[in-house]
Amino acid sequence: MANHRRKTTLALPRLNRRLGIRIAAAAATVALLATGGIVTRHFYLSTTAADEPRTTSYSVTDTDALGVSRGTVREDLQGVDENTSYVTVKINGDSRIVLGDDFTTVKSVLDAGNITLEPGDTVDPALDAEVTESTVITIERAGATLETTDEPIAYNTIRKETSSLPEGTEQVQTEGVEGVMETTSLVTRAGDTVVSSNVFASYVKQEPVDEVILVGTGSSSASSSSGASSIGTTVPASDMQQWAHDYLLANGYTEADFTATVYIINHESGWRVNATNAGSGAYGLPQALPGSKMASAGADWATNYQTQLKWFWGYCNSRYGSITGAYNFWTANHWY
Structure with a gap:
């Protein structure tokens, strides 16, 4: 994990490090869903098997180091700028941390996280609601299931x-x-037909x-x-x-x-x-x-x-x- 900022002492709720990889991998569900159905510049595009995977990765050599360098406790982020805020976003029960320095509303958080909403998604609080670091944004997508695959x-x-x-x-x-990249997708089907498949998380399962x-x-x-x-x-x-x-x-x-x-x-x-x-x-x-x-x-x-x-x-x-x-x-x- 790249250590790109100076150390601070601002506190975040501490997550169990042993759960970190699984939370983060499933959590990126959110990584890709918001701004009113407009696909953002790099994530949460509907994909086909031929499309290049969208990924989220983790250094896997040292699980203790992973917990520190990729944790969600601000002092564990190896020096997050004091002006940087964080907000938790959940989709279908899975979570992701979004970092930014100019959060005002729910929409601003989703924009910063390159999270794109699809028709039929429900968001709570509303897109124009003000946010703080205690805000948890919840997105629900009906009819979607999580499917995980391994890629070389x-x-x-x-x-x-x-x-x-x-x-x-x-x-x-x-x-x-x-190596192995584990990729988790949010898949919507109509019978046996895949209507959409959105890759929202992937990590280096084996280097x-x-x-x-x-x-x-x-x-x-x-x-x-x-x-x-x-x-x-x-x-x-x-x-x-x-x-x-x-x-x-x-x-x-x-x-x-x-x-x-x-x-x-x-x-x-x-x-x-x-x-x-x-x-x-x-x-x-x-x-x-x-x-x-x-x-x-x-x-x-x-x-x-x-x-x-x-x-x-x-x-x-x-x-x-x-x-x-x-x-x-x-x-x-x-x-x-």
């Missing part, structure tokens, strides 16, 4: 030089294993395991150069990753910076551009908290992976001194 997260191949093998030889050190290939150098000096050799050279596994690789190298970064980028994003969001943490409001590839922080990198932060990555690299540089610095912190703490 691709693993990457990392090549690492070693003097323990003869030059020109290779050996698989670790077999690659796909991918990189395939590690040792590349023989036959020379101790060739494998002791640091940076790229220490964490390996990663092969891009998607168009997004290829763009990130080419952009970094064209702008003075290294293969190690790309490897660090892939590792963090794999664990934070599974490379889902619209990944959303229902429990904390973290959003996007880097799980910025809140996602609107990425507006500093571009107005299209909500949908453009390039904008999100540029913000991510800037954040890593400013907070940790480098992308690999952020990687070192993440591997030690399971958040950044």
Whole structure:
């Protein structure tokens, strides 16, 4: 989980951490329903099987760290701005926390959470009702059921030089294993026909395991150069990753910076551009908290992976001194 703001002491009701993942995953029901039936810029679109999944992800390496970095207690959000408010939204009994800095009415909360109402939904309080942090907004959708599926997260191949093998030889050190993204959808059916299927929550149920290939150098000096050799050279596994690789190298970064980028994003969001943490409001590839922080990198932060990555690299540089610095912190703490 990205730690993007300074620490505060404002209190929120504390949720049981062991329930956190399930609450958040089911909770995003709400992530997608409001503003009078108008589909917002990135969530709660009716989908078909061919559509790209809308997701909410969680770092799963360390459940204790997850509870802290993705909790719904303000002091657990690693430094929420003192001007940031929160409101709970429930749909069909499941909850989501929405963060914002300009809440006035129910509608303003739903707008901030990119929550789109469908015809027939009932909302309480009314859209024009004033809200405070004690407000719980309830949305009921008749005839809808929750359905959960698992989707694969691709693993990457990392090549690492070693003097323990003869030059020109290779050996698989670790077999690659796909990760799992658990996705929960709110589905409305007419008989056996799916009328609408809205993905409202998804999290990294199991992170991918990189395939590690040792590349023989036959020379101790060739494998002791640091940076790229220490964490390996990663092969891009998607168009997004290829763009990130080419952009970094064209702008003075290294293969190690790309490897660090892939590792963090794999664990934070599974490379889902619209990944959303229902429990904390973290959003996007880097799980910025809140996602609107990425507006500093571009107005299209909500949908453009390039904008999100540029913000991510800037954040890593400013907070940790480098992308690999952020990687070192993440591997030690399971958040950044």
